[in-house]
Amino acid sequence: MLAAFEPCAHRHGLGDAAVDRRAVDLLDQALRRDLNIVVDMHHYRQLDGEPLDRNEQSVDDVVLEERFVAMWKQIAERYERADSRKVFFELYNEPHNRLTPEAWNRLVRNALAAVRPSNPLRPVIIGPAGYNKTDRLRNLDLPFFDRRIIVTIHLYEPYEFTHQGASWVEGSSAWSNTSCCSDAQRREIERRLDAAKAWSRWHFRPMWVGEFGSYDKADYAARERYTTFIRQAIEARGFTWAYWDLASHFGIFDPSSRTWRSELRDALLSGAPR
DSSP states (O other): OEEEEOOOHHHHOTTOHHHHHHHHHHHHHHHHTTOEEEEEOOOOHHHHTOOOOTTOOOOOGGGHHHHHHHHHHHHHHHTTTSOTTTEEEESOSSOOTTSOHHHHHHHHHHHHHHHTTTOTTOOEEEOOTTTTOGGGGGGOOOOTTOOOEEEEEEOOOSHHHHTTTOTTSTTGGGGTTOOOOOHHHHHHHHHHHHHHHHHHHHHTOOEEEEEOOOOTTSOHHHHHHHHHHHHHHHHHTTOEEOOSOSSSTTOSEETTTTEEOHHHHHHHHTTSOO
16 A cells, blocks of 8 residues: 655745654654555645745745755655655656756756765656656656666546546536546557556656546546556556545545445455455
């Protein structure tokens, strides 16, 4: 099992004692439950060139990338003693917009240079600019001799099914009642996974499907079919995966009733060791 873990470093800085203590406590709790942990950075709006979240602090654009690298140096040193078989770093979730492929490739190298002195053997997860989409892998340029890198992609196709009714996606209400999974939809999923497999083999890099899932506006039975199909397709290609998410609109757990959505849970875990 895996848990994503975000220290919110871009808002507070890990020098904030309360934030740091909470981060350490959460990580320790997850490790005691034998979870694998991904420490990552999410939603650094200024870095992506987007409007800032409420209470998010901005800096001069001239030092923006330098600040990102400095934060990763701080995070890496803070967790350098964590078990490298259980705790992974992900430099940034879904780089996009202002983080063009060229800008992202440069920032990856600089951030890795800050991480590696304290964590030479730590697996670091990196996806391509453009929301980690499979068709952007061709633009990802990684340091060849750093072989402790896991490449991630996010797979939400067919998008009109997985994001129907999503409030943050313009026009998604028009996709209501989209079902899954037709032959054409299955071929689209498999085409993207096959492209990722070919890239992985060509570059000798392990591949992790770090996100897939469907929004709860979709028909529940169709969500179950989608989840079963995509999970099996991912595993058939030898990839590991993480589902998005646990307990929100995509989730397999209902926090209000504190019960599992058992059909979705079983679609993910059927045939897996318990």
